[in-house]
Amino acid sequence: MTGFKDILDELYNEFMNIEVVDIHQHLNPLHLAARSYEDILFYHYIVTELASAGMSREDFEKASQKERLLKALPYFKYVRNTSTFWCLRQILKRIYDVDVDVIDEHNWRDVVEAIESKPRDNRWAYDILKNVCRVKKSFLTINPLEPLLQYDKEVFTGALRVEHIVQGINKDNLAKIEQVSGIDINDVHSLENAVESLFKKFVNDIVAITIPIQPDEVFSIPYINEVTQYIKDLKKRGYLIDNQRFAVASFVFHKLLQLCSHYGKVVQFMLGVKRPVPMAAPPDYAITMYNPQQILDIVNIFAMYPDIKFDVMIADSTLSHQITVIAKNYQNVSLSGYWWYSMYPEIIRSYIKLRLQMLPYNKVGGFFSDAYVVEWVYGKASLAKKELAYTLAEMVYLDYIDKSMAIDIAKALLNENAAKFYRL
Numbered sequence: 001m002t003g004f005k006d007i008l009d010e011l012y013n014e015f016m017n018i019e020v021v022d023i024h025q026h027l028n029p030l031h032l033a034a035r036s037y038e039d040i041l042f043y044h045y046i047v048t049e050l051a052s053a054g055m056s057r058e059d060f061e062k063a064s065q066k067e068r069l070l071k072a073l074p075y076f077k078y079v080r081n082t083s084t085f086w087c088l089r090q091i092l093k094r095i096y097d098v099d100v101d102v103i104d105e106h107n108w109r110d111v112v113e114a115i116e117s118k119p120r121d122n123r124w125a126y127d128i129l130k131n132v133c134r135v136k137k138s139f140l141t142i143n144p145l146e147p148l149l150q151y152d153k154e155v156f157t158g159a160l161r162v163e164h165i166v167q168g169i170n171k172d173n174l175a176k177i178e179q180v181s182g183i184d185i186n187d188v189h190s191l192e193n194a195v196e197s198l199f200k201k202f203v204n205d206i207v208a209i210t211i212p213i214q215p216d217e218v219f220s221i222p223y224i225n226e227v228t229q230y231i232k233d234l235k236k237r238g239y240l241i242d243n244q245r246f247a248v249a250s251f252v253f254h255k256l257l258q259l260c261s262h263y264g265k266v267v268q269f270m271l272g273v274k275r276p277v278p279m280a281a282p283p284d285y286a287i288t289m290y291n292p293q294q295i296l297d298i299v300n301i302f303a304m305y306p307d308i309k310f311d312v313m314i315a316d317s318t319l320s321h322q323i324t325v326i327a328k329n330y331q332n333v334s335l336s337g338y339w340w341y342s343m344y345p346e347i348i349r350s351y352i353k354l355r356l357q358m359l360p361y362n363k364v365g366g367f368f369s370d371a372y373v374v375e376w377v378y379g380k381a382s383l384a385k386k387e388l389a390y391t392l393a394e395m396v397y398l399d400y401i402d403k404s405m406a407i408d409i410a411k412a413l414l415n416e417n418a419a420k421f422y423r424l
Contacts, residue, residue, distance in 0.1 A: 004393060004394070004397045007393040007396050007397055007403065008389055008390060008393040010403070011389040011392055011393050011396075011403070011406055011407070011410070012386060012389035012390075014389075014410070015385040015388060015389050015410050015414070016134075016382075016385055017134065018134065018385070018410055018411055018414050018415070019134045019135070019136035019414070019415050020133070020134055020135055020136060020367050020381055020415055021136055021137045021138075021367070021414070021415045021419060021424065022135055022137070022138040022139060022367065022371075022377060023139050023159070023208075023268070023311070023336060023337070023367075023368045023418055023422070024141070024159065024210065024268065024313065024337070024339075024369070024370055025138060025139065025140070025141065025368065025369045025370060025371050025372075025377065026141050026370070026371065026372045027138065027140065027371065027372065027373070027374065027377075028149070028372075029149050029150065029156060030122070030150065031122065031125075032122055032125035032126070032129065032374045033118075033120040033121070033122070033124065033125035033128070033373055033374050033375065034115065034373045034375055035120070036065070036115075036116070037069075037111070037112045037115040037116060038065060038068070038069075039372065039373050039375075040088070040091060040092075040115060040373065040375050040376070041069070041072075041088070041103070041111070042068070042072070043084075043088075043372070043373075043376055044283070044284070045084045045343075046079070046084055046085070046088060047281075048281040049079040049082055049084060049085070050072050050075045050076070051281060052281070053075040053078040053079055054075060054078075055072055055074075055075045056071070057281075057282065059071055069108060069112070073103065073104055073105055073108060076102055076103040076104060077104065080101065080102045083343070083383060084343075086383065087376070087379030087380060087382065087383050088379060089101075090379050090382045090383075091375045091376065091379045092111065092114070092115075094378060094382075095118075095128060095132060095375055096111075096114040096115050097114060098110060098111055098114040125374045126152075126155070128374050128375070128378065129155065129374045132378055133374060133377045133378045133381055134381070135155070135377060135381075136415050137155065137156070137418075137419070137424050138155060138156050138157075138377075139156070139157055139158065139159045139207070139208070139368075140156050140157070140158045140159070141158075141159060141161050141210065142159065142160050142161060142202060142205065142206060143161055143164055144160055144164060144165055144180070144198045144199075144201070144202060145164050145165070145173070145176045145180055145198075148205060157205070157206065157207050157422075157424065158202065158205045158206040159206060159207065159208040159210045159268060160199070160202050160206045160208070160209045160210065161209075161210045161211075162209050162210065162211050162253075163211055163212055165177060165198065165252060166211060166249045166252050166253050166256070167214070167245070167249050169234075169245070169249065169252065170238075170239065170240075171234055171235070171238045171239070174231075174234060174235070177194050177195075177198065178194065180201075181193075181194040181195075181197040181198050181201075182197070183197060185231060186228075186231065186235075187228040187231060187232075188224060188227040188228045188231070188251070191231060191251070191252070192255055195252055195255045195256065195259075196259060199256065199259045199263075203263055206265060207265060207266060207422045207423065207424065208265055208266040208267065208268050208311070208422060209256055209260060209265060210268040210270065211253070211268070211269060211270065212270035212271075212273065213269060213270065213271055213294070213298070214273065214274055214275070215272075215274050215289050215290050215291035216274075216291060217249070217294075218246060218250070218293075218294070218297050219246075219249065219253045219297065219301065220250075220298075220300040220301055220304070221250055222250060222251060223247040223248075223250050223251050224251060226244075227247060227251045230244045230247060230248050234248075257301070257304075257305050257308060260308055261307055261308050264423070266308075266309045266310070266311055266421065266422055267308055267309070267310050267311070268310075268311045268312075268313065268336075269298065269310060269311070269312045269313065270313045270314075270315070270339055271290065271294075271298075271313070271314050271315070271316070271319060271323070272288050272290050272314045272315040272316030272319050272339070272341075272342075273287070273288060273289070273315045273339075273340065273341075274287055274288075274289040275287075286340075288315050288316035288317075288318075288341045289316060290316050290318060290319050295326070298326075299326060299330075302326070302330045302332060302333055303330075305332075306331075306332055307332070308332060309332050309334070310330075310332055310333045310334070311333075311334050311336050311421065312326075312327070312333060312334070312335050312336070313335075313336055313337055313368070314335075314339055314342060315339040315340040315341045315342050316341070316342075317342055317347045317351075320350065320351055320354060321354065323335060324354050324355055324359065325358070327355075327358075327359055327363055328358055328359055333363075334363045334364065334365060334417070334421060335351075335355055335359070335363065335364055335365065336364070336365030336366075336367075336368060336418070337365055337367055337384075338351060339368075339370065340370065343370070343383070345383070345386075345387050348383070348384065348387040348388075348391075349387050349390060349391050352366070352388060352391040352413075353391050353394075356391070356395070356409070361409050361413065361417075362412060362420070363417075364412075364413055364417065365413060365417055365418055365421070366388055366410070366413030366414050366417075367380075367381060367384045367385075367413070367414055369381065385410075388410055388413065388414075389410075392406040392409060392410060393406070
């Protein structure tokens with residue numbers, strides 16, 4: 001009988017050559033690679049771990065570039081066990097040809113020199129993205145209040161990050177919406193027109209909108225009557241109290257859903273994070289959390305818009321069973337990836353295992369990087385593929401599926417499902 005390790009190694013080697021669709025990242029298409037070693041060594045996942053180990057975040061932020069690395073060195077040894085550091089090691093080994101178990105006073109110069117010696121221009125970065133990361137298509141995160149950067153449409157498409165015009169409406173943002181849309185917003189109708197104008201500005205560059213929904217945010221009621229007064233209040237006094245802000249946000253959100261329905265765009269929900277939380281790790285100040293009542297709220301949204309495809313990403317693993325049950329019950333709901341605090345082997349395996357046990361496998365997306373530079377796309381893809389291989393190898397070993405089906409499932413989860421779901 002073939003041993004588990006043999007099955008795992010065979011599948012992992014096979015999966016590393018499978019192309020991926022990266023449905024959520026923060027790459028700058030004009031400068032894809034790390035600008036310096038800091039973009040790699042001090043990715044915010046890593047800095048949070050260093051600070052958790054005892055590094056002074058305040059001293060780190062105030063220090064010069066070289067001093068920041070020296071301040072971090074004593075703490076790298078305490079994070080070498082983490083999955084994020086494993087990803088960092090894969091980046092350094094595969095992309096920068098330096099193999100380290102830890103970064104310390106003996107080798108930091110070698111690490112920095114290896115990173116700085118590469119060209120890291122866009123020509124080099126595209127080669128890494130396509131041939132090393134094996135990215136077939138990648139979704140740029142687009143802010144509707146900022147100019148659209150030029151990008152290679154063969155490799156990239158867009159997802160419009162809409163919290164800036166939904167939950168984030170304040171006096172300054174309202175003025176920015178007016179400026180970008182060219183519409184003076186004085187009532188519910190002008191707000192509706194401005195939101196539609198913004199959406200249409202990007203409609204040919206996006207396949208989805210993306211919205212992180214916090215646990216206390218309820219959007220299932222499409223308020224209309226109160227919104228005109230709240231807009232006037234916002235312009236007059238400069239702020240809204242919570243129930244007023246939620247009413248305006250809900251109205252804008254439902255307008256965006258109507259536009260997604262009309263133009264055939266997917267809606268990405270990101271759930272399970274509460275921020276800001278006092279004294280949590282900057283710059284996000286975030287923890288995982290969910291509100292059971294919110295489950296009913298989002299189910300109502302799924303039911304209200306059966307023609308919209310929703311792709312749900314979660315950061316809080318306690319949501320996993322509930323969200324999987326929802327996806328089983330609602331044909332228009334799929335689940336993708338491992339957001340933020342879920343990007344760890346134990347949680348990744350549990351997500352994949354539960355989803356494949358409960359759902360048709362065409363409703364599961366197996367990867368997004370959440371990366372800011374191409375190097376970290378590789379690190380995250382390596383981790384996702386390793387854990388996908390582990391989970392499927394276990395299913396093969398236990399005789400739930402055979403290796404041929406495991407490979408079919410991997411191809412579907414890593415690119416085929418996203419390509420079909422997002423009409424790429």
